[in-house]
Amino acid sequence: MDLRVIESEEAELSIEIAGEDHTFMNVLKEALLETEGVGAATYDMNPEQSGGQTDPILTIKTEEDTAPLDALETAARNVRDKTDSFRTAFEAAA
Amino acid sequence: MSEDYEVEFIDRDERDARFVVRDITPAFANGIRRAIVSDVPTLSIDTVRVIENSSVMFDEQISLRLGLVPLTTPDDYDVGETATLALDVEGPDTAYSGDLVSADDRVEPADDNIPIIDLKYPEGADSPQRLEIEAEAVMDHGKSHAKHQGGVAVGYRHLQRIEVVGDAADWEDEPNILRGVIEDDGELVPTESFDHDLSKRYPGKEVEVHDVPNAFVFSIESDGSLPVSDLVLNAVDSLADRADELEQAVQL
Amino acid sequence: MVPVRCFTCGKVVGEHWEEFKTRTREGDDDPEQVLDELGVERHCCRRMLVSHKDLVDVVAPYQ
Numbered sequence: 062m063d064l065r066v067i068e069s070e071e072a073e074l075s076i077e078i079a080g081e082d083h084t085f086m087n088v089l090k091e092a093l094l095e096t097e098g099v100g101a102a103t104y105d106m107n108p109e110q111s112g113g114q115t116d117p118i119l120t121i122k123t124e125e126d127t128a129p130l131d132a133l134e135t136a137a138r139n140v141r142d143k144t145d146s147f148r149t150a151f152e153a154a155a
Numbered sequence: 156m157s158e159d160y161e162v163e164f165i166d167r168d169e170r171d172a173r174f175v176v177r178d179i180t181p182a183f184a185n186g187i188r189r190a191i192v193s194d195v196p197t198l199s200i201d202t203v204r205v206i207e208n209s210s211v212m213f214d215e216q217i218s219l220r221l222g223l224v225p226l227t228t229p230d231d232y233d234v235g236e237t238a239t240l241a242l243d244v245e246g247p248d249t250a251y252s253g254d255l256v257s258a259d260d261r262v263e264p265a266d267d268n269i270p271i272i273d274l275k276y277p278e279g280a281d282s283p284q285r286l287e288i289e290a291e292a293v294m295d296h297g298k299s300h301a302k303h304q305g306g307v308a309v310g311y312r313h314l315q316r317i318e319v320v321g322d323a324a325d326w327e328d329e330p331n332i333l334r335g336v337i338e339d340d341g342e343l344v345p346t347e348s349f350d351h352d353l354s355k356r357y358p359g360k361e362v363e364v365h366d367v368p369n370a371f372v373f374s375i376e377s378d379g380s381l382p383v384s385d386l387v388l389n390a391v392d393s394l395a396d397r398a399d400e401l402e403q404a405v406q407l
Numbered sequence: 408m409v410p411v412r413c414f415t416c417g418k419v420v421g422e423h424w425e426e427f428k429t430r431t432r433e434g435d436d437d438p439e440q441v442l443d444e445l446g447v448e449r450h451c452c453r454r455m456l457v458s459h460k461d462l463v464d465v466v467a468p469y470q
Contacts, residue, residue: 151387269411269421270421273461308418
């Protein structure tokens with residue numbers, strides 16, 4: 062997973078996440094929106110056939126007192142928590 | 156902020172299962188579905204060395220058919236690792252997937268009765284048709300080739316709830332078809348139990364169907380390379396690995 | 408030869424071909440019922456078996 066920062070400001074961050082697709086990005090986007098201090102989060106990716114940028118670009122806008130990069134870290138941990146708790150629930154039922 | 160999910164099985168089989176997950180967001184549900192289809196690696200024949208092929212099909216056609224045969228996948232194989240299989244059949248006979256002999260006895264065809272090619276002993280020929288090959292099965296993801304997809308027909312739909320809103324008009328005796336699983340008094344009822352027809356379960360009533368928020372019924376069918384439960388858990392792990400990787404990358 | 412998998416969904420249908428053939432083409436069973444019993448449920452998979460004709464015997468003499 063290679064990260065490339067495209068734009069970085071105090072309350073806004075655009076970052077390219079190479080090698081990922083909708084599978085992970087959509088889960089991550091949603092986790093970001095659940096994160097405290099995040100005002101907006103979205104990602105943009107284009108199909109292979111477009112010939113242009115194909116790796117997803119994640120854009121995060123945060124409210125005051127929250128650094129976008131910290132929010133991203135919290136969201137990643139949140140995804141991890143979701144998978145752990147899904148695994149526990151699934152194994153309990155199986 | 157982590158949620159607690161609730162999982163309940165409706166049908167459970169090695170190859171075909173249905174279960175309800177509650178309190179799951181659509182995005183996470185879709186992440187799991189997509190990961191099952193494209194990110195769970197399975198073994199599948201990828202390289203074929205043809206020693207003899209005097210059958211009526213070309214080497215390439217035979218290789219394609221062999222590639223599509225699902226192979227049971229042990230959990231200690233990594234992506235890119237290979238297993239060797241061989242097949243040697245002489246006519247008049249049919250070569251079946253079950254004739255594949257594997258060097259690793261944990262890797263074997265999940266189905267034994269798939270015909271690969273019919274071999275003859277043509278009249279007047281001095282030898283029968285013969286197929287002798289050696290093949291390398293490689294571990295890879297569903298996104299690189301559909302033969303590596305462990306799950307076929309993987310999907311989810313909302314769990315539904317039926318509300319009786321009144322009596323049906325006398326002239327209405329049309330069937331009211333619904334497919335899926337409904338929740339009635341906390342009990343999960345698959346619609347096939349009433350022939351998918353709501354007018355049979357609630358005769359003479361007018362009903363409304365509502366989706367239960369954030370409750371999804373997953374239905375997952377495996378091609379036999381992995382049991383359904385492994386398919387789901389491996390998919391969840393692949394998401395977890397990426398989350399970890401991102402967290403570490405951000406910390407740097 | 409019968410396709411190994413359903414073109415649309417990827418279910419392995421080759422596995423059921425010989426039983427389907429013996430019961431419906433050589434026997435008198437109802438194809439609908441046989442497919443149900445074999446667990447070939449979706450119509451994408453059902454058409455794979457219903458519409459198949461083995462041609463190996465036809466091609467063999469010209470090899």
